[in-house]
Amino acid sequence: KQEVTQIPAALSVPEGENLVLNCSFTDSAIYNLQWFRQDPGKGLTSLLLIQSSQREQTSGRLNASLDKSSGRSTLYIAASQPGDSATYLCARRGRGGADGLTFGKGTHLIIQP
Amino acid sequence: NAGVTQTPKFRVLKTGQSMTLLCAQDMNHEYMYWYRQDPGMGLRLIHYSVGEGTTAKGEVPDGYNVSRLKKQNFLLGLESAAPSQTSVYFCASKGSSYEQYFGPGTRLTVT
Numbered sequence: 001k002q003e004v005t006q007i008p009a010a011l012s013v014p015e016g017e018n019l020v021l022n023c024s025f026t027d028s029a030i031y032n033l034q035w036f037r038q039d040p041g042k043g044l045t046s047l048l049l050i051q052s053s054q055r056e057q058t059s060g061r062l063n064a065s066l067d068k069s070s071g072r073s074t075l076y077i078a079a080s081q082p083g084d085s086a087t088y089l090c091a092r093r094g095r096g097g098a099d100g101l102t103f104g105k106g107t108h109l110i111i112q113p
Numbered sequence: 114n115a116g117v118t119q120t121p122k123f124r125v126l127k128t129g130q131s132m133t134l135l136c137a138q139d140m141n142h143e144y145m146y147w148y149r150q151d152p153g154m155g156l157r158l159i160h161y162s163v164g165e166g167t168t169a170k171g172e173v174p175d176g177y178n179v180s181r182l183k184k185q186n187f188l189l190g191l192e193s194a195a196p197s198q199t200s201v202y203f204c205a206s207k208g209s210s211y212e213q214y215f216g217p218g219t220r221l222t223v224t
Contacts, residue, residue, distance in 0.1 A: 004155065032211055034212065034213065036215075042217060042218070043203060043215045043216055043217040043218050044156075044203065044205075044215040045215075046212050046213070046214065046215075049211060049212050051211070089155070089156070091155075091156075093211075100146045100148065100158035100161050100171055100205075100213075101156070101158070101213060102155070102158075103148075103155035103156040103157075104155050105153065105154060105155045106155070
């Protein structure tokens with residue numbers, strides 16, 4: 001069974017720090033990996049998508065990397081702000097068919113003002 | 114630009130009742146998905162569709178049925194609701210860009 005693990009489950013840091021969220025997956029036959037943000041009681045907002053042929057993607061203060069050989073992805077947040085407080089989810093799509101994403105349980109991030 | 118919308122936003126059902134959740138997207142996407150999110154667990158795929166008139170089972174399909182009669186709509190039905198189906202349900206759609214776009218969710222409580 002494909003599994004996605006996110007470490008840590010929760011993280012609290014002071015404003016302004018750079019931080020890294022980790023995502024690991026068990027099957028290296030990955031098609032792409034997507035990072036999402038979820039605010040309390042809300043839906044999911046797509047942050048970054050990395051195709052299996054790519055090593056990283058950047059959007060503003062966010063940078064996501066993908067290492068298929070080790071089964072890992074990281075989301076780097078630079079100069080964190082209180083508005084970055086949310087739950088961050090990573091999800092992988094496996095090869096073959098149009099099946100949906102397999103999600104990790106998320107990292108709950110709190111940025112202290 | 115509405116994106117993905119879900120109806121209703123909240124619902125409380127008694128055990129054994131039936132209901133249908135509606136998902137609509139205005140992006141002309143071929144693929145649509147239904148997920149459920151439970152505390153302490155990641156989102157899990159219930160059913161999905163690769164185009165109008167098609168449906169397929171996901172990871173946790175038991176107790177649910179789906180229909181995709183129109184390309185823009187994907188319906189999720191509960192024929193006889195059970196307390197174990199208390200959850201937050203998310204619909205998503207995907208076009209050629211590979212990204213999945215999610216709706217705001219439906220919070221369902223079965224008593």
